[in-house]
Amino acid sequence: GLRDRGRRGLLVAEAERAVASAPNDAIAHYLRGRVVLDPAEKRRCFDRAVALSPGSVWPWLGLAHALRDDRPEQAILVYERLFEASGRHPLVGIALAATLREQRQFAGARRVYGWLREDVRSAAVAALGLAQVAAGEDRRAEAFELLLESLRERPFDGGGKALALGLLEAGAPPDQVAALLDLLREDPARWREFARGDGGLVLAL
Numbered sequence: 001g002l003r004d005r006g007r008r009g010l011l012v013a014e015a016e017r018a019v020a021s022a023p024n025d026a027i028a029h030y031l032r033g034r035v036v037l038d039p040a041e042k043r044r045c046f047d048r049a050v051a052l053s054p055g056s057v058w059p060w061l062g063l064a065h066a067l068r069d070d071r072p073e074q075a076i077l078v079y080e081r082l083f084e085a086s087g088r089h090p091l092v093g094i095a096l097a098a099t100l101r102e103q104r105q106f107a108g109a110r111r112v113y114g115w116l117r118e119d120v121r122s123a124a125v126a127a128l129g130l131a132q133v134a135a136g137e138d139r140r141a142e143a144f145e146l147l148l149e150s151l152r153e154r155p156f157d158g159g160g161k162a163l164a165l166g167l168l169e170a171g172a173p174p175d176q177v178a179a180l181l182d183l184l185r186e187d188p189a190r191w192r193e194f195a196r197g198d199g200g201l202v203l204a205l
Contacts, residue, residue, distance in 0.1 A: 011035040026053030033062050042066045057086055064095065072103050088115055090122035097129050106133050124153035128160050140167060144176045148183055155190040161198035168205050 015032035022028050026049040033045030043066045049059030060082050067075035079096035086092050093116045100109035110133050116126035131146035144167055151160050164180065180202075184191045195203055 008035065008037075024052060026050075026056060026059055030059045030062050033066070039066065039069070057082060057089075057092075061092065061095070064099075068099055068102075072099055075099055076103070076105075083112070088119075090116055090119055090125075094122060094125055094129070097126075101129065101133055101136065104136065106137055109133050124150050125157075128154065128157060128163070131163055132159065135163060135167065140170065140172070141176075143167060144172060144179075148179060151180075151183060151190075151194065155184070155193040155199075156196070158197060161194065161202060164202045165198055165205075168202060 012032075012035050015028070015035050018025070018028040019032050029045045029049040029052065033042045033049065036042055036045065043063070046059055046063035046066050049056075050063055053059055060078055064075045064078035064082065067078065076096065076099055079092060079099060083089070083092045083096050093112055097109045097112035097116065100106075100112065110130060113126040113129040113133065116122040117130070119126075127146050128150035131143045131150060134140075134143035134146060143163070147160060147163055147167070150157065151164070154160060168177065184194050193199075
C-alpha cells in the first residue's frame with residue numbers, strides 16, 4: 001500500500017545518503033542494494049560492495065540473491081563458495097539448497113539439506129526442503145513424513161502450508177490426513193499458527 005511505498009522511499013533515501021557520505025563503505029552499498037527495487041541497480045550495488053569488501057559474507061550473499069532469478073547457475077556458484085567459506089552457515093545453505101531445488105537439481109539440493117538437517121538451527125527448515133524435493137520427484141509418502149517433521153516445529157511456515165495443500169489436493173490417503181490433523185491437535189498454538197493463510201484452506205478440505 002501507500003504506507004509501505006512511503007516507508008520504502010524513506011529507506012532508499014536514507015541508503016542513498018549513506019552511500020553519498022561514505023562511497024567506499026561496502027555495507028552502505030550492500031544496504032542500498034537491499035532496498036532498491038530495480039534488479040539491475042541491485043546488481044550494481046552488490047557488485048560495488050563485493051569489490052570494496054571481497055572478504056565479507058554479506059555483499060556476496062546479496063549478489064547471489066540478485067542473481068537467482070535471471071542467472072541461477074551463477075547464483076549457485078556464489079552460494080556454494082559462500083557456504084564453504086562460512087563454515088556451512090545455515091542462512092547460506094538454505095538459500096543454496098532452495099536455488100538448487102528451484103532449478104530441479106534435486107540431488108544437489110538433497111545433499112545440502114542433509115547437512116542442514118544435522119544443525120539444530122536449520123533442522124526443521126531442512127526437513128521442509130527435503131519434503132519439497134521428495135514432492136518434486138513424486139515421492140509423496142516420503143514428502144508427507146518430512147512435512148510433518150517440519151510442521152512440528154514450524155507450523156507457521158508458508159512453504160509447509162503450500163506443500164500440505166498440494167499433497168492433499170493430489171489425493172493424500174486418509175491415514176496421512178489423520179496424521180496431519182493429529183499433529184496439529186497436539187498443540188492448540190500449533191493449530192492456530194497453521195490455520196492462518198493457506199493453512200486455513202488445508203483445514204477446509
